[in-house]
Amino acid sequence: MAKAAWICGVSFCVCVFVIPPAAAQDAAAQIKAAQYALGMIRGPQRIDAINTIEYWGTGHAQQTPAMVTYHVSLSYLTPAMRVDVKRSNPDVRQIQVVNGSFAWNESVPGAGFIPGTTAMPAPGTVKDRLLQLWSTPHGALKAAERAGSNAKVRNENGATVITFPLAGALSGTTMNVTLNSKNQVEKVETRAGDNVTETTYSDYKDLGEIQSDVLFPSHIVQRQGGVSVLDLTISKTDTNNPYVVFAVPENVEKGRENE
Known part of the structure; x- marks a missing residue:
């Protein structure tokens, strides 16, 4: 949208229009x-109202034949994410958490x-876990919007791709978000040097027990x-801003293992 700056004197008035670059306008509209x-986009104010999400699913991980169950809780506001993975044969449970600049594993x-539980600091995983958070479909669009004029849109083999650099702890990483013909996030690719992660998303549905569209x-x-x-x-979601908590244990804040 054009912004107008007015400079008025006694006998004259000068109007200067500052117009954002077309590419920036195109990217903002596409996002x-x-x-x-x-x-x-929710409510009478028509704003992004998705702050927290939970989802559940089953599948395979790390090229192992064993079935895994996934339960993910996340907050885009904090930002924070808990990934609770259970593997069978043998039975193993891994719970990985990130909250801002802290990361840890939970029993x-x-x-x-x-009492009797363990929280193990995992400071070296902060960036990877934050990247997982912002690589979710809704997270990628939030990150694209925050990139502002740094977000660019292009057509690649008939598909719309939004490209932008991530900031803060993820500075140095570029994200490419590919949209399908319905403007749904079809693929999120992140590049940091030689490290490339590609996540594809398909078959979008309202999977909530309480339908929210x-x-x-x-x-x-x-x-x-x-x-x-x-x-x-994915078998179930809660996209109605569920109550999720990611309190940082004291030993994690101090960077030591449970004593």
């Missing part, structure tokens, strides 16, 4: 269209605040360096 397509959700992919496939590391079928 907004994609947010509408996923049901992110049970909320570990570190429950917020769409989420029912199939997620992730590849790193061209190798499949995750293949999930």
